[in-house]
Amino acid sequence: xxxxxxxxxxxxxxxxxxxxxxxxxxxxxxxxxxxxxxxxxxxxxxxxxxxxxxxxxxxxxxxxxxxxxxxxxxxxxxxxxxxxxxxxxxxxxxxxxxxxxxxxxxxxxxxxxxxxxxxxxxxxxxxxxxxxxxxxxxxxxxxxxxxxxxxxxxxxxxxxxxxxxxxxxxxxxxxxxxxxxxxxxxxxxxxxxxxxxxxxxxxxxxxxxxxxxxxxxxxxxxxxxxxxxxxxxxxxxxxxxxxxxxxxxxxxxxxxxxxxxxxxxxxxxxxxxxxxxxxxxxxxxxxxxxxxxxxxxxxxxxxxxxxxxxxxxxxxxxxxxxxxxxxxxxxxxxxxxxxxxxxxxxxxxxxxxxxxxxxxxxxxxxxxxxxxxxxxxxxxxxxxxxxxxxxxxxxxxxxxxxxxxxxxxxxxxx
Amino acid sequence: xxxxxxxxxxxxxxxxxxxxxxxxxxxxxxxxxxxxxxxxxxxxxxxxxxxxxxxxxxxxxxxxxxxxxxxxxxxxxxxxxxxxxxxxxxxxxxxxxxxxxxxxxxxxxxxxxx
Amino acid sequence: xxxxxxxxxxxxxxxxxxxxxxxxxxxxxxxxxxxxxxxxxxxxxxxxxxxxxxxxxxxxxxxxxxxxxxxxxxxxxxxxxxxxxxxxxxxxxxxxxxxxxxxxxxxxxxxxxxxxxxxxxxxxxxxxxxxxxxxxxxxxxxxxxxxxxxxxxxxxxxxxxxxxxxxxxxxxxxxxxxxxxxxxxxxxxxxxxxxxxxxxxxxxxxxxxxxxxxxxxxxxxxxxxxxxxxxxxxxx
Numbered sequence: 166x167x168x169x170x171x172x173x174x175x176x177x178x179x180x181x182x183x184x185x186x187x188x189x190x191x192x193x194x195x196x197x198x199x200x201x202x203x204x205x206x207x208x209x210x211x212x213x214x215x216x217x218x219x220x221x222x223x224x225x226x227x228x229x230x231x232x233x234x235x236x237x238x239x240x241x242x243x244x245x246x247x248x249x250x251x252x253x254x255x256x257x258x259x260x261x262x263x264x265x266x267x268x269x270x271x272x273x274x275x276x277x278x279x280x281x282x283x284x285x286x287x288x289x290x291x292x293x294x295x296x297x298x299x300x301x302x303x304x305x306x307x308x309x310x311x312x313x314x315x316x317x318x319x320x321x322x323x324x325x326x327x328x329x330x331x332x333x334x335x336x337x338x339x340x341x342x343x344x345x346x347x348x349x350x351x352x353x354x355x356x357x358x359x360x361x362x363x364x365x366x367x368x369x370x371x372x373x374x375x376x377x378x379x380x381x382x383x384x385x386x387x388x389x390x391x392x393x394x395x396x397x398x399x400x401x402x403x404x405x406x407x408x409x410x411x412x413x414x415x416x417x418x419x420x421x422x423x424x425x426x427x428x429x430x431x432x433x434x435x436x437x438x439x440x441x442x443x444x445x446x447x448x449x450x451x452x453x454x455x456x457x458x459x460x461x462x463x464x465x466x467x468x469x470x471x472x473x474x475x476x477x478x479x480x481x482x483x484x485x486x487x488x489x490x491x492x493x494x495x496x497x498x499x500x501x502x503x504x505x506x507x508x509x510x511x512x513x514x515x516x517x518x519x520x521x522x523x524x525x526x527x528x529x530x531x532x533x534x535x536x537x538x539x540x541x542x543x544x545x546x547x548x549x550x551x552x553x554x555x556x557x558x559x560x561x562x563x564x565x566x567x568x569x570x571x572x573x574x575x576x577x578x579x
Numbered sequence: 580x581x582x583x584x585x586x587x588x589x590x591x592x593x594x595x596x597x598x599x600x601x602x603x604x605x606x607x608x609x610x611x612x613x614x615x616x617x618x619x620x621x622x623x624x625x626x627x628x629x630x631x632x633x634x635x636x637x638x639x640x641x642x643x644x645x646x647x648x649x650x651x652x653x654x655x656x657x658x659x660x661x662x663x664x665x666x667x668x669x670x671x672x673x674x675x676x677x678x679x680x681x682x683x684x685x686x687x688x689x690x691x692x693x
Numbered sequence: 694x695x696x697x698x699x700x701x702x703x704x705x706x707x708x709x710x711x712x713x714x715x716x717x718x719x720x721x722x723x724x725x726x727x728x729x730x731x732x733x734x735x736x737x738x739x740x741x742x743x744x745x746x747x748x749x750x751x752x753x754x755x756x757x758x759x760x761x762x763x764x765x766x767x768x769x770x771x772x773x774x775x776x777x778x779x780x781x782x783x784x785x786x787x788x789x790x791x792x793x794x795x796x797x798x799x800x801x802x803x804x805x806x807x808x809x810x811x812x813x814x815x816x817x818x819x820x821x822x823x824x825x826x827x828x829x830x831x832x833x834x835x836x837x838x839x840x841x842x843x844x845x846x847x848x849x850x851x852x853x854x855x856x857x858x859x860x861x862x863x864x865x866x867x868x869x870x871x872x873x874x875x876x877x878x879x880x881x882x883x884x885x886x887x888x889x890x891x892x893x894x895x896x897x898x899x900x901x902x903x904x905x906x907x908x909x910x911x912x913x914x915x916x917x918x919x920x921x922x923x924x925x926x927x928x929x
Contacts (some may be wrong), residue, residue, distance in 0.1 A: 282756075283750065284751075284871070284872055287758070288751075288755070288758055291758060292754055292755075292757035292758035292761075293757065295762030295766075296757070298762075299734060302773070305773075306773060306776070317773070318770070321770050321773075325770075340757065345872055392874070459808070544695050553913070572837040585700065585703060586702060586703060587703050589808075590808045590809045590815050591710065592743065593803075593807075593808035593814070594710075595713055595740075595743065596713060597801060597804035597808060598713075598717060599717045600804070601801055601830075602714075602718050602797075603717075604796070604800065605793045606720055606721045607794070609721070609785045609790065609793045611860065612726050612774050614730075614768065614771055614775065618733050619720075619721075620766075621760075621768070622720060622733070625736075625760075628738060628740070628744075628756075629743060632743070632744050635903060636748050636749065639814075642772050642816055648897065649875060649878050649897075650883050650897070652752050652875060653878050653879065655749070655752050656875065657907060659756060659759050659760050660759065660855070660907055661754075663911075664911055666764045666767055666768060667767065667914055668916040668917060668918050668921070670767055670768065670771045670918070671917070671921035673771060673775070674771060674774060674775070677775050681695060683775045
């Protein structure tokens with residue numbers, strides 16, 4: 166997009182414009198998403214508790230409630246405790262918000278529709294989401310309140326612990342696809358829904374549920390929301406916050422819920438690919454013209470957003486169904502259950518890809534080239550694999566392979 | 580403004596590494612809080628990492644073919660992992676010290692003084 | 694006077710470098726332990742940005758993931774466990790500061806000239822005039838190419854960069870991809886040896902043994918830290 170615009174504008178202006186457009190589009194997710202999900206949460210929780218939820222504000226279903234909530238929060242008085250560490254207190258919500266927003270930068274919303282595609286996208290998203298905890302810790306310390314500090318300590322312990330099983334779970338799809346680039350992982354799951362990674366083998370099916378548990382814990386949602394357990398800690402780390410800064414925490418929470426759901430959608434549920442390859446059947450691919458490709462990508466975007474919303478709704482459902490755990494139980498779930506199960510699933514998926522070839526198993530291009538490299542004398546071969554370790558070397562168009570040829574190449578390399 | 584039109588080189592990264600390294604050394608030397616000393620160690624390791632990555636980068640020097648290549652990045656990965664291990668042990672020692680002496684002042688750890 | 698187009702790589706380098714250095718120094722100068730921890734986070738985060746700029750994307754992500762997201766959270770955990778009244782701000786005496794400033798001045802005076810001492814490290818692509826051919830460092834470390842460039846017009850001697858670089862600003866046009874090569878390096882196979890010059894190849898060894906050693910090391914550390922930090926009170 167930016168190189169295209171650069172034909173008409175100065176280069177820096179073109180890049181700046183494109184960057185701003187992408188930022189604004191991504192900012193819609195925490196802003197609008199938070200308002201929408203608050204409304205969803207109210208309605209879902211109400212239905213689960215056999216109530217109606219908001220009904221009056223704005224006619225049917227209380228859909229204007231989201232705007233009313235936002236206005237109420239913005240017009241609230243901005244409180245700051247007397248003993249608070251003022252700089253850190255002001256800074257903390259934005260640290261959280263920036264972390265959860267930055268994670269969205271590397272998340273592809275459709276085939277190639279990603280603000281910043283990264284070769285290590287999976288780890289980048291995880292790493293940036295882990296930074297959200299700093300906002301919570303700073304808020305807890307800076308509020309100069311016992312409740313806040315306890316909440317922050319719990320959050321720190323919980324997030325550091327749950328990073329381990331979360332990382333182990335995420336490694337399983339990476340292992341099967343041989344890619345850490347989220348766009349390529351999504352492209353590999355093209356076709357029927359049987360190509361989705363969650364249906365690849367039984368181990369990854371279980372891995373998804375472990376991932377979901379750990380993701381719920383790492384974004385601090387019930388039943389793992391110990392950092393804001395209102396029955397013991399008033400409101401945990403955001404006890405002293407009000408108004409827009411409290412809203413920033415809230416948006417960060419919903420933003421990271423969206424991000425982990427999006428990661429789950431790409432790693433396990435085919436990303437932007439629908440259950441049926443509708444866009445391919447209708448010819449809505451870039452090969453049939455730019456407009457067709459754009460429209461196909463737009464359908465993919467709808468698919469992806471639907472999957473993310475479904476994931477968040479599932480988290481809301483879990484929150485209002487299960488009771489909150491105690492802090493020692495939270496740690497037990499992580500260390501005694503999630504980590505060993507994730508490790509066993511990792512081992513199982515490894516063995517499965519080795520002994521049961523086929524399905525989506527495909528060796529990465531680098532692995533194929535490595536076989537070439539080790540087979541041929543280092544001095545003799547120069548031409549066939551010259552761009553292997555080259556940092557700028559665009560790999561051959563392997564990600565455009567159809568599922569069938571991938572199957573073949575997978576078995577061929579074995 | 581001609582500086583901004585020039586590509587950066589290894590040298591510029593080395594200066595950043597040097598600043599981080601010196602900050603870390605001074606931090607280790609002057610802080611009395613044991614955790615402050617630990618932060619100094621992190622800064623020193625990070626300065627070293629900047630140097631390793633800069634030397635490994637294939638486009639920061641005019642003779643690109645002689646860059647360190649992946650070795651630098653691999654070693655900086657090892658440094659990151661070792662720093663994590665070192666921080667865990669140092670933190671355990673500090674908390675143990677705090678439990679026994681109710682202080683984190685490293686100058687107070689002088690019980691073995693003759 | 695010609696208007697130089699801004700090299701955005703350099704501009705972003707300056708941004709990250711200034712942030713990293715400023716907050717690195719701020720860690721030393723500040724006396725509040727919690728602020729120090731915050732400054733350290735910012736400094737290490739900016740360093741991760743520098744890694745991305747140097748083309749080490751995997752190392753940058755690992756820096757964010759392990760260092761900033763793991764180690765520093767642990768450190769802050771320790772800070773908060775021990776942050777009680779007098780320990781939050783422990784001041785350093787004036788004499789210590791004088792020694793520290795002397796020490797840092799000496800070290801910087803040593804390191805900064807050393808950083809600029811080798812011509813090829815300066816990466817001056819289009820003006821290799823100030824590269825001195827008979828400088829001993831240059832002769833050893835770098836290259837017939839720099840020497841040649843000093844004698845002949847630079848344009849004809851510009852070496853083919855080992856990456857796609859159409860606009861010639863020394864920055865690759867496509868993203869660096871290092872993760873797979875690094876992973877294979879940890880398993881003992883160096884794919885970058887394919888591209889390397891023949892005289893560079895003998896030094897490129899795999900890293901399987903260090904990788905295994907570090908795994909065992911981490912396990913030992915895990916057990917050791919758990920043993921050291923287990924809850925116990927001295928009975929007096």
